[in-house]
């Protein structure tokens with residue numbers, strides 16, 4: 613999908629409204645206890661891609677495509693806001709080393725490359741975008757996870773609070789430490805959060821996630837949360 617196709621004239625206005633709401637909400641109840649020492653760089657990681665499509669919905673919608681679309685919208689908004697960004701991938705195509713023959717080897721090589729990119733980006737703040745999936749259809753909602761590095765918990769709590777308040781007010785999920793063995797989250801040395809934007813296995817979430825508007829809303833709230841988190845060190 614080209615960027616021009618979905619950047620409609622009113623999207624920046626939608627973003628401004630969301631960011632204003634996020635900023636106002638943050639004035640009252642957000643305590644920023646830790647922020648990166650270097651000028652921050654938003655590293656956007658659209659989960660999966662290439663040989664790894666991630667989760668697949670019952671209608672065939674793949675996680676990797678949704679992740680990438682939200683990530684590209686987030687980057688476009690971030691640029692609009694003057695935020696420096698790095699992407700771990702920009703398309704569904706990933707080039708692998710010749711030595712990576714199997715899909716498992718390709719995934720490992722890709723994860724190693726992403727960790728290298730993040731850890732070689734001074735001031736990196738990692739925001740990894742994923743979609744959840746579950747054997748039953750009932751579970752739904754957004755959940756933010758954080759890695760063990762400093763700052764992740766603060767960013768995750770800001771993002772979870774904003775996402776819940778603005779996009780799914782009856783969501784009961786809280787920001788929690790990541791308990792799964794995700795190589796990227798375990799091996800980066802910067803503040804790191806992973807956002808599960810919704811459940812592909814839940815019809816309501818899936819309907820939302822397939823719309824341009826909801827993806828843009830997710831991107832806007834994620835950018836607003838990042839700005840709240842980094843506000844103290846943005847120059």
Ligand SMILES: [Zn+2]
Pocket residue numbers: 659660666667675742743
């Ligand atoms: Zn995923």
